[in-house]
Structures are given as C-alpha cells and as structure tokens.
Amino acid sequence: MWARILGAGIMALGVGTAQAEEVTLYAAGSLKAALGEVAEDFSERQGLTVVTQFGPSGLMRERIEAGEAAQVFASANMRHPALLEAAGHGGPVTLFARNKLCALAAPGLAVTPETLLEVMLREEVTLGTSTPKADPSGDYAFALFEKTDQAESLKEKSRQLTGGAASAKAPGGRNTYAWVVDSGQADLFLTYCTNAVLAKKEVADLQIVQIPEALAVGADYGLILLDEAAPGAAALADYILSEPGQAVLAQYGFETVNAR
Structure with a gap:
C-alpha cells in the first residue's frame, strides 16, 4: 500500500540504494519481541538497516511530534497514529494487528476468570496497570474498569x-511485567496477553488469568508511514502487513489482519 503511494515497492529498491538506506521504526513496547523479529527478517531480505525504538505509544508519539526522525510508527492503539495524521505528520493509518488484556497474577494468589473482579477489589490485593494516556495498555485497563x-x-x-x-x-534483561509482579509491586497486573505470556516465560510460577467476556477489552494496533519517509520505510510498512510479517505477529500471540 505505502510502496504504491511512494511509487516504489520492495522489489523496486535498487541494491545500491538498499545498502545505503536506513529505516527508523518506532513501535509500542508490547511489539518489541514480535516487530524486532519482523525487522530482522526484513533486513535480511532487503539488505536494509532497520533502527528500532520501542516504548509506550503515547510517549513515542510525543517524541515524533517533537521532531524525532521516525519513519514508521506502530502503535498499540489507533488514536496516537491518528493524531499524527490529523496534525499532518503522515498517513494513512492502517490496522495491522489486534491484542487483548489479561491479568498477570502472583504465584499463590487465588484467582480465576470468574473471581477476577472480586479479587481486584479486595483491599489487601495490590492492583497494577500501565499509565493511561502515556501507554494505551493503561487506557485499556481503565476501559475495563468502566x-x-x-x-x-x-x-x-x-x-x-x-x-x-x-x-x-526493570533491571537490565528483565521482562517489565514479570519484574513488577515478581518483585511484589503488584499482586495482580492488567496487561496485554502477549506481554503476560512473555512474563510467564521468565517467571514460570506467574499466573495468566483470562478476562471474562463481560469485562473483555480489545486492543487495535495502528501503523502509519510518516512524512519524508524513504522508499525503504514504505517497504517495511508493507512487509509488516505481508503474509510473512503477519505470521511472525501471530507466533507472538497477536491476532492478525488480512495479509497482503
């Protein structure tokens, strides 16, 4: 899609151009493992260097607004890239993956999907979330509360x-969510299910609790090509939506969209 907009696709990248070009990808922290692998695959296929920056989507958006030279932005919601598009920083915004919330619980905490709300409300249970507005995960958690x-x-x-x-x-090398729960900062933490799976890989005793249907909140992930992006950036955006890119996202637990 973006390759057609710029008049250059993946196959149109000349060898000399590809070798000299560097693509900058800013993305939500929850995408670090999955899009890190997608970026590596793309680099190997195209001979392009992809420089990645991962962090809370709201804070990444603010950095782009402040003038940082991102070329592709992959957000954990549609709102942050839509704000960039509305301000004239690029476009269009495209849905490229979906996620959902789970609860990550400390070992030994008695909790099931059926008792989750009751447990969250208990005075002695420390409930953790991410930060609304700065990180869409926090916004989704507050939407669950509503x-x-x-x-x-x-x-x-x-x-x-x-x-x-x-x-x-988190200390170097630690999964943020595993560390938060394992260190006792929260007994129960609401995060993306993909994050919870990675946390449990690090600390096997952590529990992943599914959110009951009545409280379930879905997360739509949006992708935007920013102004003055090079042809290689358009090719990367298209690759994220391609069958190989979507297959990697699926391996990490994301719900994918129709691959190109």
Whole structure:
C-alpha cells in the first residue's frame, strides 16, 4: 500500500540504494519481541538497516511530534497514529494487528476468570496497570474498569507502575511485567496477553488469568508511514502487513489482519 503511494515497492529498491538506506521504526513496547523479529527478517531480505525504538505509544508519539526522525510508527492503539495524521505528520493509518488484556497474577494468589473482579477489589490485593494516556495498555485497563459498577474504586486503588515518563525501569534483561509482579509491586497486573505470556516465560510460577467476556477489552494496533519517509520505510510498512510479517505477529500471540 505505502510502496504504491511512494511509487516504489520492495522489489523496486535498487541494491545500491538498499545498502545505503536506513529505516527508523518506532513501535509500542508490547511489539518489541514480535516487530524486532519482523525487522530482522526484513533486513535480511532487503539488505536494509532497520533502527528500532520501542516504548509506550503515547510517549513515542510525543517524541515524533517533537521532531524525532521516525519513519514508521506502530502503535498499540489507533488514536496516537491518528493524531499524527490529523496534525499532518503522515498517513494513512492502517490496522495491522489486534491484542487483548489479561491479568498477570502472583504465584499463590487465588484467582480465576470468574473471581477476577472480586479479587481486584479486595483491599489487601495490590492492583497494577500501565499509565493511561502515556501507554494505551493503561487506557485499556481503565476501559475495563468502566465496564464494572466499581470503576472509580478500581481506578483509585490501582497503581500505575509502567509506561509513564517517570515509571521505574526493570533491571537490565528483565521482562517489565514479570519484574513488577515478581518483585511484589503488584499482586495482580492488567496487561496485554502477549506481554503476560512473555512474563510467564521468565517467571514460570506467574499466573495468566483470562478476562471474562463481560469485562473483555480489545486492543487495535495502528501503523502509519510518516512524512519524508524513504522508499525503504514504505517497504517495511508493507512487509509488516505481508503474509510473512503477519505470521511472525501471530507466533507472538497477536491476532492478525488480512495479509497482503
């Protein structure tokens, strides 16, 4: 799609151009493992260097607005790339993957999908989320709260432990969500199911609790090609939507869209 817009596709990249070109990808932190692999695959296929930056989507959007030279932005929601498009920073915005929330629970915490709301409300249970506005995961968690009759209580008791500009960083090499729960900062943490799976790989005793249907919140991920992006950036955006790119996303637990 973007390759056609720029009049240059993956096959149109000359060898000399490909060798000299560098593509910059900014993406949501929840995409680090999956899009990191997609970027490596693309680099091997095309001979292009892909420089990646991962972090909370809202903060990444602010960095782009402040003038950082991103060429492709992959957000954990549609809103942040839509704001960039509306401000004239690029476009169009395209849905490229979906995710959903799960609860990551400490070992030994008695909780099931059926008792999740009750457990979240218990005074002795520390409930963690990411930071709304800065990180879409926090927005999705607060949207989940709004589906209950105790939304304000849940918002007040929840601790925004990740995704903010001032949030504590996990020690080097640690999965952020495994560290937050394993270190006792939260007994129960609402995050993407893909994040929860990676956290459990690091700390096997952590529990992944599915969100009951009545409280379920879906996450739509949006992709935008930014202004003055090189042909290689358009090719990368198309590759993320291609069958090989979508297959990698699926391997990491994302729900994919129709591959190109």
